[in-house]
Amino acid sequence: MTRVLIADDEPLVRAGVRTILSTDPQITVVAEAADGREAVDAVRRHRPDIAVLDIRMPGLDGIAAAAQIRQIAPSTGLIVLTTFGEDEYILRALSGGVAGFLTKSGDPEELLAGVRAVSDGAAYLSPKVAARVVAHLANSGLRSAADSRAGARTRVEALTVRERQVLALLGTGLTNGQIARRLNVVEGTIKAHVSSILATLDVDNRAAAAVVAYEAGLVAPDTAGQNRPR
Template sequence: MIRVLIADDEPMIRAGVRSVLSTDPDIDVVAEAADGRDAVELVHRHRPAVAVLDIRMPGTNGIEAAAEIRRTVPETGVVMLTTFGEDDYILQALGGGAAGFLIKSGEPEELIAGVRAVADGAAYLSPKVAARVVAHLSATGAGAL
């Protein structure tokens, strides 16, 4: 069973994410938070395999929460789920330890695939985000991996 925490300041979004994830019998949403600080606290309490975080939340934002989760509970993978696909957010989130980055306008199957991939220790980027990362690397002349 893949234990998941959802953090988003919008109750409707949390309900939608929970609903999508509940279609997979191997995923169990164990906690929900409306801000990053609560998300970090709930990760410490529930030890989910994956934390699905929004970027923009009141108080501690998702990027700050992701970094704190990865620093203090490294066994919990982080997936960012946001409406904001700007390059700066993507790079900050991935640089801060997020292993997944999904756009809320994506397909529901992407959310399930992302959670499963990160729970398995892999990374997952939505196709739109992956295209932006590739374009950024091409533009900056990044070398070998």
């Protein structure tokens, strides 16, 4: 059973998220919070497997709450809910250990897929979020030309052929075990590949590696999550 905390300052959004998650008998909502501070306190009390956080909340926003949650409960997987116009928040969250990025306007199945993926130790980027982040990185001044699409392709060329295969599958939201089955190898081999990929790409987590996969064209944004078994 995957135990989930929902944090959003809008009661209707919390109710909607709870309703969607309730359609999966393997997911249970153990707590709700109306702001970031309540979310951190709820994590201390309930130790959920997953925290679904609105990226903008009064007092303590989702990114700041995520940072505190990582300190007090590093095993709790972090997912943020975003709306359009919050790309810079997403970039901050990428470096803060957040593993899942979903839009409030996305398909309900994306929420379920995201919770399942992060619960399994994978990363999940909503197709809409992936497309926006890649475009934002390519067009903004937050990154140099070396980190544009061409730069991402250059970084990926430093990987072995097998590591590029693993990165492409990681970018679609598959876990190490699922990638191992897809490539007919043992899971420990995939874990070693992922560690090498993160080091070679100089990124801190799977979500950031997935963004590089999108930038390099290894994964099309509209295919994110489509390889995950239901």
